[in-house]
Amino acid sequence: ISVRIAAEQERRKLLKTLDAAADPILITERDTRVVFVNEAFARLTGYAAGEILGQSARMLYPSHQDPLFQRILRASLRQRLPFRATFIYRHKSGRPVHVEQSIAPVVDATGRISHYISTGKDVSERVERESQLLEMATIDGLTGLYNRHAGSGLLRRLVDDARRSGHALSVILADIDYFKAINDTHGHKAGDDALARVGQVLKASVRADDVAVRWGGEEFLLVLPHCDLAQALELGERLRAAIGAAQVSEQAAFSLSISAGVAQMAPQDTVSELLRRADLA
Helix, strand or coil: CHHHHHHHHHHHHHHHHHHHCCCCEEEEECCCEEEEECHHHHHHHCCCHHHHCCCEHHHHCCCCCCHHHHHHHHHHHHCCCCEEEEEEEECCCCCEEEEEEEEEEEECCCCCEEEEEEEEEECHHHHHHHHHHHHHHHECCCCCCECHHHHHHHHHHHHHHHHHHCCCEEEEEEEECCHHHHHHHHCHHHHHHHHHHHHHHHHHHCCCCCEEEEEECCEEEEEEECCCHHHHHHHHHHHHHHHHHCCCCCCCCCCCCEEEEEEECCCCCCHHHHHHHHHHC
8 A cells, every 4th residue: 555655645745735825725626616725715714624625615706796707717617728817705704805816627637627726815905905096086085976087987978878878868067155155254174064065965865877076176066867857957956955954064153055057968969068058057
């Protein structure tokens, strides 16, 4: 049995080496049943090895339910090609963990795929940083609405969509009344509080598909797809009433009001013309 003992010693040496690797390693059978995880993988997911071994690796992947992603993954592995992507693992605590992962098929002596080996790297910190940078580039920090740069791009896209589909699209351009007087009389902190409060009211009042933008200074833009002029006027009136009733803060000794113009896109309208008509209104 010398050969068998030597083979077992080699297998243990290999597993010990894999276990010592700094990056997470996962080995599954063809049916995704887990047969090996190293210590780094256990630390990454929060599961002890005994909790994962024998289970389907799918228990760790709540993400990528997109059918196209799944088809590309399966097609790549069927062709015995490595597949690399960023997966979202589900940590034992429930929090997501972003992992840049490479999956490669392992073939046996007959040329048949017997296992898959996955190696990965935790990129959660990088993904979070990129998400924060993206938010900083698109979201106005004071109001929580889209900033003008991001809002302009969304407006152009929605106008193009409405033109192709023939669906109605309306915009509301609004600004806070006497905003300079608020700043001059009560200070810039009060002005910031007023802007933030209007942003809260707008976010709470619009539909999921609508786009709310801090257009500049005390001016706000609402882009309303699948919304005709009558519906936009009704929304504008509701917003006017809601902002008029809103309390800026317990310390604020002033109330808010807005003036708004509404316009529905005409077939020949450019973005500039649509906004010009709303501004005039």
